[in-house]
Amino acid sequence: MTRLRTTVDPHAPEHTRARTAALERLDALDAEHAKALQGGGEKYTARHRKRGKLLARERVELLLDPDTPFLELSPLAGWGSDYPVGASMVTGIGTVEGVECLVTANDPTVRGGASNPWTLKKALRANEIARQNRLPVISLVESGGADLPSQKEIFIPGGAIFRDLTRLSAEGIPTVAVVFGNSTAGGAYIPGMSDHTVMIKDRSKVFLGGPPLVKMATGEESDDESLGGADMHARTSGLADHYALDEYDAIRQARRIVARLNHRKPHQDPPRAQEPLHDPEELLGIVPPDLKTPFDPREVIARIVDASDFDEFKPLYGTSLVTGWATLHGYPVGILANAQGVLFSAESQKAAQFIQLANQRDIPLLFLHNTTGYMVGKEYEQGGIVKHGSMMINAVSNSRVPHLSVLIGASYGAGHYGMCGRAYEPRFLFAWPSAKSAVMGPQQLAGVLSIVSRQSAAAKGLPYDEEQDAGMRAFVEAQIESESLPMFLSGRLYDDGVIDPRDTRTVLGLCLSAVHNAPVEGARGGFGVFRM
Known part of the structure; x- marks a missing residue:
């Protein structure tokens, strides 16, 4: 069995800080x-x-x-x-x-x-x-x-x-x-x-x-x-x-x-599954308070899947996206989890292939979000990030197996779409209190507005008011920060609830049981045109 090991030290200062922030x-x-x-x-x-x-x-x-x-x-x-x-x-x-x-x-x-x-x-x-x-x-x-x-x-x-x-x-x-x-x-x-x-x-x-x-x-x-x-x-x-x-x-x-309804479930409930090997209490200390600090999503997976058993798919390719197979409360799942935040072309292609495989096998998909979006820059644009990101979004859009999404960290930009955000109709979507979601990070968004304003002033030959710019940036950062928090998003029903990380396995088990009241059948083709 391919059981996940752990490097989490619950007594380490960084774990304690993250746990305190989570509580x-x-x-x-x-x-x-x-x-x-x-x-x-x-x-x-x-x-x-x-x-x-x-x-x-x-x-x-x-x-x-x-x-x-x-x-x-x-x-x-x-x-x-x-x-x-x-x-x-x-x-x-x-x-x-x-x-x-x-x-x-x-x-x-x-x-x-x-x-x-x-x-x-x-x-x-x-x-x-x-x-x-x-x-x-x-x-x-x-x-x-x-x-x-x-x-x-x-x-x-x-x-x-x-x-x-x-x-x-x-x-x-x-x-x-x-x-x-x-x-x-x-x-x-x-x-x-x-x-x-x-x-x-x-x-x-x-x-x-x-x-x-x-x-x-x-x-x-x-x-x-x-x-x-x-x-x-x-x-x-x-x-x-x-x-x-x-x-x-x-x-x-x-x-x-x-x-007396005679309402029958088309799938038998699976046998009782083995609990994860690693303590779910430690989930509180895995996601850092500052989402810019990377963390290994395998540490999350190891605390929610049966027996911490996970068969990773393409582990050496597109390494900022972890993909693989597991069972959760006895139900088979394919998991896509963001590792270092940014999605590159390799991650996008890897995800598209993995989603197709899950559809061929009729296996539900679980998306664990921690992404700042698809990579930008001249090198990546020339390398085809638009078409490769589109390939991943195409696969998510036309996948027919049930999707479950959990926002555990950042979920920004089109990365939110590629990881099956609300608009892509996951059967269920939940968020951890640590999650944030918006078109981009507050600092990035405020910075973009500042650059555009500077360029506009320069084009008109006008002086630029630095004091006003600083005030604008602070105001925008505060607004976007407040609007990206899970309670704000949950209040607008952009998720189905904000959950305690320690309850993730239980919540997902209940959801998987619910989705198996309907046939679980994947798409056989019909993914639209993939740009190669």
């Missing part, structure tokens, strides 16, 4: 995650409980099989915006009656569970994950519909949520809605378009327009119960397939629905 970042991350857990805050949580209702995460916990994990997705959605962290919705993957499901739950403590623009983006991302991986969808609904002050950002694109539900159903992917409270206006279509709907006595309210709107539109006097209560929908309209007596009964019935 500080994790403390900051925990503080932001805590905001999502608080929902609408103590006042609205107390009001919700006084009504005898469970909180969103309590509903999710009761729905899932006991002692099974829940991979929460996009918990920082909306971070840095005018809306609460978490976007008034919980989404994630968990196991219900032995079936891996995509679960969404409105948080009614945040403006009654109303959807803001980030809620919409989060819900659409959840539907995309369900479709790509053929995961049954369970919607735990309690929402007053769109947050009306932001309707201009929600109404037009928001119809995609209902479109997705019908398309999931058409593709044979089950959808279940459990209505815990309001599901009004456009939200009424979630139970209306789900395959199975559970409503709760005296709690569920499903109607296109509530009594005030009906009064304004038609002059008709009505009440919530006769207009859209669970009893009416169970006995009269037929919208309710199952009638529950309380929230616990509704969750029990939802679990029974899943148990």
Whole structure:
């Protein structure tokens, strides 16, 4: 077996410094995650409980099989915006009656569970994950519909949520809605378009327009119960397939629905795999605080793959990109990991060939990002870096095996694209707190703007203001630095979450299990034209 050795000394000063910096970042991350857990805050949580209702995460916990994990997705959605962290919705993957499901739950403590623009983006991302991986969808609904002050950002694109539900159903992917409270206006279509709907006595309210709107539109006097209560929908309209007596009964019935879905995974779960030989705790000290300092990605690979066993591909060629084969929680994976940051022509060609091989073998790909992008300069342009970088991006774009991406360090420029960034539709993309991603590094970007400004002033024959230039550079560097940090990017759903490095193996194992709910088949040709 080709087991990776390690040179990491957990007692070395540089490891200690990196670990300390990582723990500080994790403390900051925990503080932001805590905001999502608080929902609408103590006042609205107390009001919700006084009504005898469970909180969103309590509903999710009761729905899932006991002692099974829940991979929460996009918990920082909306971070840095005018809306609460978490976007008034919980989404994630968990196991219900032995079936891996995509679960969404409105948080009614945040403006009654109303959807803001980030809620919409989060819900659409959840539907995309369900479709790509053929995961049954369970919607735990309690929402007053769109947050009306932001309707201009929600109404037009928001119809995609209902479109997705019908398309999931058409593709044979089950959808279940459990209505815990309001599901009004456009939200009424979630139970209306789900395959199975559970409503709760005296709690569920499903109607296109509530009594005030009906009064304004038609002059008709009505009440919530006769207009859209669970009893009416169970006995009269037929919208309710199952009638529950309380929230616990509704969750029990939802679990029974899943148990009867006859939803089978096309791939058998692999046997229990051997743990890595090296301590995952050491992952905290591997990535230096300054991403300009190189580190060996094999040290990361050695702490996430089974038995630290890794068969490297082309180890002596294109050495700033590590490629090779391993298993992770028993699932085969091909790994591409940036070593020294810059991608040259050799690395690009190596990656393209490796991606083609993975597609021939139907093996998912894992991308571990730490790249400043493709190399620039006259020598490299003349050597064909554009066509070779394009070859790598072509291969990534047209690969059909599932892709997983983890940003562990830098992910700048077109290197982000070549390593399967968000625009290239990885099944899942996560970031470590140490990661940074932007069009280029802050200093480089500020320097480019400075050079352009100097050239413009010279062309006009004007003197150049050095003091103003220094201020501009400082301002731009600070802006780009703040916009390249993982919490900022995660808040905009450019990843599926910022994770503790020590949890990487577990998170990737859950993702690999999820992707194997769908066929894992690579492209056989069809890569487009490779410029040679």
